[in-house]
Amino acid sequence: MRSTQPPSQHSSERLSHALNALPVQRASQLECHGPQTQWLVEGLWTDQAVGILGGEPKCCKSFLALDVAVSVASGTACLRQFPVRRSGPVLLFPAEDSLAVVRQRLEGIAAAAQVPFASLPVQVITAPSLRLDTAADRQRLAQTVEQQRPILLILDPLIRLHRLDENDATQIATLLSYLRELQRQFQLAVLLVHHARKDSHASRPGQALRGSSELHGWGDSNLYMRRKGTQLTLSTEHRAAPSQDHIPLQLSEAGPVVSLKVLDRSSVESEAPLAPNERVRQALAQVREPIPVQQLQKLCGMRTAKVCSALAELTAQGQVTRDANGYQLKLPLPVSRPIGPQGNGNGKHSVLSSETEAGSAEEQPAEG
Secondary structure (H helix, E strand, C coil), rough: CCCCCCCCHHHHHHHHHHCCCCCCCCCCCCCCCCCCCCCCCCCEEECEEEEEEEEECCCHHHHHHHHHHHHHHCCCCCCCCCECCCCCEEEECCCCCCCCHHHHHHHHHHHHCCCCCCCCCEEEECCCCCCEEECHHHHHHHHHHHHHCCCEEEEEEEEHHHHCCCHHHHHHHHHHHHHHHHHHHHHHHHEEEEEECCCCCCCCCCHECCCCCCHHCCCCCCEEEEECEEEEEEEEEECCCCCCEEEEEEEEECEEEEEEEEEHHHHHHCCCCCCHHHHHHHHCCCCCCCCCHHHCCCCHHCCHHHHHHHHHHHHCCCCEEECCCCEECCCCCCCCCCCCCCCCCCCCCCCHHHHHHHHHHHHHCCCC
């Protein structure tokens, strides 16, 4: 049956379909070379990237975040090693540390970087709280970003910015989407400090982040701090650039100046890692009384299963004892004193005692 619609209507429908179609290009005609990676801090953070700075508690995450802030604001190399490719104002919200502590740390890092602290364009949000799960605070943050026009926004840490269930992907994705929109609207980078699970050394750094996997997948650039014993390490992860693992760091102190610095990797790697049994034995040598497994695990920086396995072997070898309070190194037996000249308990003098007495008699001057 032939269509009764006029030709002009057919043409309009074909034109409408063409306008709604997706753009397509033959694969051989695609560009050979994509855009070069644009860095904010070379090797650490790509320009206008969102991402996570993660790590277990007490791994100096905040120190690293502040070092990034000073470097971007001043244009000096981060950690005195990673060049800054784009510098400008930084907006910081430190939700856990007092403002006095934040100032002291920033001033120390500025001194280590040899930049004037007074003119450093780091703006600190001094509000007592910031709830990014509420529309009012999201609007306030957006207005603050619009006023200050930073090229880097640092929020430290995530757990203080909401009351959501971090394990619920839907809830956490809503918060992350807001930060992504903020990044795109104002063309800035967003660095979000976040905690990793305790005792997570067996996992890949990104998989060790606490909460939903949305957090790991959200980041364009991610940084991970880890502590093994006394050694701090930094790993990097980027969506569009090579990553680096196990960069050795140290928190150094020179008078009032406290800052992180990169250690010589070769000198650190030349030290052979201790076997689990030796690490447990050394940890027990530091205590004077039995300690439970949980406390020993924290001293060793090892997984609980490895600590228990090492304790079982050391106990079987007779090097460790256990009581109701926990484990400790087996104390050495008391050393017996040599038997005196009065005898050895059987009515006779020992040969050593006799010889000693004889020698003493020879040394005495002759009478008369």
